Amino acid sequence: MIYVMSDIHGNSRRFNSIMEQIKLKDTDTLYILGDVIDRYPDGIRILRKLMKMDNVKMLLGNHEFMMLKALKTQEDDFYSPYGGLSLWYRNGGRVTHNYLKHIRKDLRREVFRYLQELPVNIEIEVNDKKYLLVHGAPERNFRRAHGDYETSKEYAVWHRWKIFEYVPEEYTLIFGHTPTLNFNDVVPLEVFFGDNAIGIDCGSGFGDGRLACVRLDDMKIFYSNEEGENL
Ligand SMILES: [Mn+2]
16 A cells, blocks of 8 residues: 655654554555654654655655755764754754754764655656655746746745646646645645645644545545544
């Protein structure tokens, strides 16, 4: 089975709730569309768990991108920011940074090395259907974009794909990054299904959000169990 999840944002309670429900097998694959870290405090812990799982494939999110940019990754000057620290902190990065300061240097380096290698888009096929997995937007749309981004990588992790924007022929886009309340005005947030796009960020990084996971084989959706939801 193929599962897709995004924007966990350090929330281990929600992450564990999904993992208990999907009971991932060695033969399954779980795609994580970035933004494992920041906002809630357990991002690095979850990330290290995911790194050890052979059946997990991850995309870089803008939060991991921000972290890499904000911190020098070479051991000698790990703590010296070379720009972007304030941006990262404004976006919930302080808890992640504090956690990183208290783990072993070699573990930090492992995390950075892993993140630096991550792709920003992945194409997959499930049941003869093609999917383009992205955090923010298809990297190949970069040329069509104006302004704001220096590289296609930066564009792919930061840009918020909009419903009228291009999706490559024959593909269904699966994206995180932009909470689905921008597409579906429902409470609690739900996975959004458009004509050729599926939005799966249900706001796990926020108090009133939840974490979603889609099983592409049969489009079954799993949501984190939230306290008080049955009241
Ligand atoms: Mn994001």
